[in-house]
Amino acid sequence: MHNKNVGDKGENLATVYLEKLGYKILYRNWRFKFVEIDIIASKENVLHFIEVKTRTGAAFGRPEEAVTKKKMEQMKLGAEEFQYRNPQWKRVQFDVLAIRIFNDGNMEYWLNKDVYF
Template sequence: MHNNKATGNKGEQMAAAWLQQSGYTIKETNWRYSHWEVDIIASKENRLHFIEIKTRTSDKFGKPEESIGKKKMQNLRNAAEQYLYLYPHWKYVQFDMLAISMYYEKPVEYFLIEDVYF
């Protein structure tokens, strides 16, 4: 389990750096309310983005973007609703998913899936 946590933490750090290089402003990382968490909350061009980060070091259990289930997305939505209650000035909101593949001896791959509907 320690290895998965370390991979996840490294992926979230890499994601924040990649998003900043892509023009996003990071508002929050690992924002929590109750038992819900949003990996990254960022803004870009007057739009608030709630971003789930998934990182994998192998494709043994599938690609990172394939590992988000219905329950996880519901938790993301619940956390987002609370965040928007606290910061109601945001008119435009979007849910995104950033998959990071860090395979041995291969370049790191970033795959951003924007405006996920669930």
Template sequence: MNRQNTGRKGENLAAMWLQQHEFVLLERNWKARRKEIDLIACKDHVLHFIEVKTRMGLGFGNPEEQVNGKKLYHLRIAAEEYLTQHPQWRRIQFDVLAILLNGNFNTITFLEDVG
């Protein structure tokens, strides 16, 4: 499976996981000024900007370890643009949904309020 297919599969699994955990999915792959937010969802009146990281194995470490300060900075820039277009949100948070694909057994880790 190539990198693009791995990412797409991970985002699909992430979207399903969020819906199973009572999130309402608002946007997928939302773009602003060459920055992208993988998923935007809400739950309990909180807007969640979610970075999805998917890996096929641990050769490069856990998926969540790939979300660094630079990535969070870009996520915040895009989130600011989203909020100018949707100013009704008062409570927001930045999350990481890490997915490790392993055949029929996938590991999903949800890290809340990381930024």
């Protein structure tokens, strides 16, 4: 599967998974300048900025290992702009959702909540 296809499939799976957990998806692929935030969602009056990483094999490591310091800094920049435009949110959280898609069609989800950087 091509990287873009894997990423798109992962974001679709992430949306369904998060909704099942009670998240309300507000935006997908929200953009500000050069920053893109995969998913912005809310749950229990907390605004969540969620980076989704998907892998179909182990060749490039676990999906969550692909979230770099630079990516997190970009998310923070995007989150600051989003909050500037939407000041009603008082509590925010940064999360990483790692998805592994196996050859047999099974999937593994790992939601790393409230990551710090």
